[in-house]
Amino acid sequence: xxxxxxxxxxxxxxxxxxxxxxxxxxxxxxxxxxxxxxxxxxxxxxxxxxxxxxxxxxxxxxxxxxxxx
Numbered sequence: 001x002x003x004x005x006x007x008x009x010x011x012x013x014x015x016x017x018x019x020x021x022x023x024x025x026x027x028x029x030x031x032x033x034x035x036x037x038x039x040x041x042x043x044x045x046x047x048x049x050x051x052x053x054x055x056x057x058x059x060x061x062x063x064x065x066x067x068x069x
Contacts, residue, residue, distance in 0.1 A: 004043055005039075005040075005041045005042070005043045005046070006038065006039075007038075008034065008043065009034075009036075009037075009038025009039045010038075012031045012032075012034040012035035012038055012046070013031070015027065015028075015031040015053070016031035016035055019031060022060070022064065024056070024063075026056055026059075026060075027056040027057060027059075030049065030052060030053055030056055031053070033049065034046050034049050037049075
């Protein structure tokens with residue numbers, strides 16, 4: 001379990017940084033929360049946040065597409 005939580009924290013860390021770099025602050029904040037949960041082994045918290053993470057990724061993608069076109 002700890003390995004899964006550690007890996008989830010690492011992925012959340014990447015999402016946090018990447019989204020912050022393009023101005024996706026809501027996504028970055030959620031990813032930070034998920035990263036912290038992973039570091040403390042709270043895998044269930046990460047699972048529960050996944051639908052919101054997916055929604056925020058779609059929102060950021062849409063906003064970026066609108067800004068480009």
